Amino acid sequence: MWLGRRRFLSAVGALVSSTLVERIAGASLARGLTLAELLRASAHAVVATPLDAHSEWAVLGGQRRIVTDIRVRIEDTLALSAPAQTELLVRVLGGIIGTLGERVDGQATLVAGKPSTLFLTPVSPVLSYVTGAAQGHYPLLPDASGVLRLRPSPHLPTLLRKTEAAVTALSGRTLAETRELLGAAGR
Amino acid sequence: MTRPPLAYLALSMVLLHAAGVGAFCRARTCEPANPTEDCGIDAAGCTTVGNPLHWSTGCVTFAVQEDGSYRSGIDVGTALDASSRALAAWLTVDCAGKDHTGPRDLADLPSLVGGSLGPVTCDQSRYDTWRGNANIVLFRDDDWPYPGGNDLFATTVVRFDTASGEILDADIEINTANYLMAANGGDLGVDLQSILTHEFGHFLGLAHAGADTTMQPNWDGIGTELRSLTEDDAAGMCDAYPPGREGPVECSPQYGFSGKCGAAPERPDLGCALVHAPHAPHGREHGAGLVLATVLAFGTALRRTRLVRCRRRW
Numbered sequence: 001m002w003l004g005r006r007r008f009l010s011a012v013g014a015l016v017s018s019t020l021v022e023r024i025a026g027a028s029l030a031r032g033l034t035l036a037e038l039l040r041a042s043a044h045a046v047v048a049t050p051l052d053a054h055s056e057w058a059v060l061g062g063q064r065r066i067v068t069d070i071r072v073r074i075e076d077t078l079a080l081s082a083p084a085q086t087e088l089l090v091r092v093l094g095g096i097i098g099t100l101g102e103r104v105d106g107q108a109t110l111v112a113g114k115p116s117t118l119f120l121t122p123v124s125p126v127l128s129y130v131t132g133a134a135q136g137h138y139p140l141l142p143d144a145s146g147v148l149r150l151r152p153s154p155h156l157p158t159l160l161r162k163t164e165a166a167v168t169a170l171s172g173r174t175l176a177e178t179r180e181l182l183g184a185a186g187r
Numbered sequence: 188m189t190r191p192p193l194a195y196l197a198l199s200m201v202l203l204h205a206a207g208v209g210a211f212c213r214a215r216t217c218e219p220a221n222p223t224e225d226c227g228i229d230a231a232g233c234t235t236v237g238n239p240l241h242w243s244t245g246c247v248t249f250a251v252q253e254d255g256s257y258r259s260g261i262d263v264g265t266a267l268d269a270s271s272r273a274l275a276a277w278l279t280v281d282c283a284g285k286d287h288t289g290p291r292d293l294a295d296l297p298s299l300v301g302g303s304l305g306p307v308t309c310d311q312s313r314y315d316t317w318r319g320n321a322n323i324v325l326f327r328d329d330d331w332p333y334p335g336g337n338d339l340f341a342t343t344v345v346r347f348d349t350a351s352g353e354i355l356d357a358d359i360e361i362n363t364a365n366y367l368m369a370a371n372g373g374d375l376g377v378d379l380q381s382i383l384t385h386e387f388g389h390f391l392g393l394a395h396a397g398a399d400t401t402m403q404p405n406w407d408g409i410g411t412e413l414r415s416l417t418e419d420d421a422a423g424m425c426d427a428y429p430p431g432r433e434g435p436v437e438c439s440p441q442y443g444f445s446g447k448c449g450a451a452p453e454r455p456d457l458g459c460a461l462v463h464a465p466h467a468p469h470g471r472e473h474g475a476g477l478v479l480a481t482v483l484a485f486g487t488a489l490r491r492t493r494l495v496r497c498r499r500r501w
Contacts, residue, residue: 029377029385029413030338031366041335050222061332063311065344068220093333093342094220096349100314101218103240103345105389110222121335129335136335154232155219155394157339158385 032165035185045079048072055095066102068095079182108137211423213239214394238352240392244437253306256326273383282425298432307446312358319445319452343389372411381413
């Protein structure tokens with residue numbers, strides 16, 4: 001017995017949906033930041049390209065932790081103030097030192113040479129964290145016509161209030177659309 | 188008889204995608220924090236380069252920081268109970284995919300046992316070589332020490348050997364500085380056991396998956412439904428710890444157990460409180476005082492439990 005076309009497409013759709021829904025079930029849990037909250041918590045909203053990185057020990061909350069400092073080149077400022085330097089260090093939790101690795105899920109996962117939109121929380125003039133970890137990181141990937149669009153960070157946590165979250169508002173947007181949205185949200 | 192080959196080819200591709208690409212991700216030794224590492228992230232968002240992270244000792248233990256959370260009104264006993272239930276959810280998945288309402292066959296359980304070592308004084312996430320360690324669940328009531336990360340309800344740090352992927356230590360930090368947690372899933376806070384269930388997935392070596400999709404659950408933060416694992420969670424657990432795996436069972440943390448930060452190994456009061464023993468351990472030793480405890484929510488499954496004695500390292 002063969003499936004009718006409509007029934008077949010429904011079955012495929014349901015299967016894809018269930019597969020995708022279930023796929024994230026093991027993720028960490030975070031409160032979804034709205035666009036306004038993401039902007040309020042950030043000092044810079046920029047397009048940046050990672051250049052290189054190194055991991056080192058840092059003391060966070062009295063604990064020794066491995067962090068990875070990523071040198072990025074600022075390509076453009078989309079909202080908020082422009083960084084004073086053309087290059088910044090962006091710190092993410094986790095990394096490898098010698099034979100010891102530390103892994104912290106839910107972090108922004110930047111790729112060398114590939115531009116991203118980043119919302120940054122500075123802790124010094126040259127060192128920033130990504131605001132909301134993966135929630136403040138949007139890789140820029142070309143669509144079918146070659147236009148760069150914001151995509152969700154690969155290791156985004158499961159979000160509380162996702163429909164209201166910045167990741168929902170920004171995903172799929174072009175840089176021009178993003179600039180408009182951020183301008184409106186910041187007013 | 189006519190066939191619609193294109194349609195069935197498409198259906199086959201979807202099925203292969205579901206089964207082959209995998210609806211879960213294993214964390215691997217390739218560290219995605221470093222942008223110069225090509226970790227081969229696939230279409231599902233999974234890292235494909237490096238060895239999968241795993242506990243190789245056949246047994247995993249945790250402890251809870253003794254202060255619990257005064258801000259959320261959660262004492263250490265309540266936190267131990269929620270943590271035990273959360274870990275047990277993973278250790279008692281049915282790898283044969285049978286009806287979960289019935290008793291589970293021991294041979295179908297993951298080849299990992301585990302449980303609680305009780306309360307500890309150490310209030311830091313840390314890993315010491317040549318000192319005692321503990322895998323600690325701790326509450327951050329006063330300060331969440333990760334700039335830009337206040338939105339996270341919790342975070343899990345997994346420390347591993349970069350060559351083998353063996354997990355050496357893991358700690359779960361709960362962000363009670365920014366969020367109220369509730370032990371009963373009520374509307375006065377986020378359900379602690381739900382948070383812990385997900386964090387224990389990372390603790391066991393599973394990673395986020397499928398974040399490039401927008402099909403995430405519409406979770407409102409209320410209720411207890413996230414305590415339950417999905418079939419994909421179970422598949423990830425069974426992939427990491429397949430039933431029937433033979434090997435020694437070692438319950439002590441690396442370099443022995445210590446409930447104090449950076450201290451020499453000590454003898455825990457409680458011993459190992461094991462959830463189950465799906466495979467026969469080699470080299471059983473007789474550790475006095477070791478306790479086989481039941482985990483409250485899984486009494487049916489645990490009736491089939493076999494006794495495991497932990498070999499001590501001190």
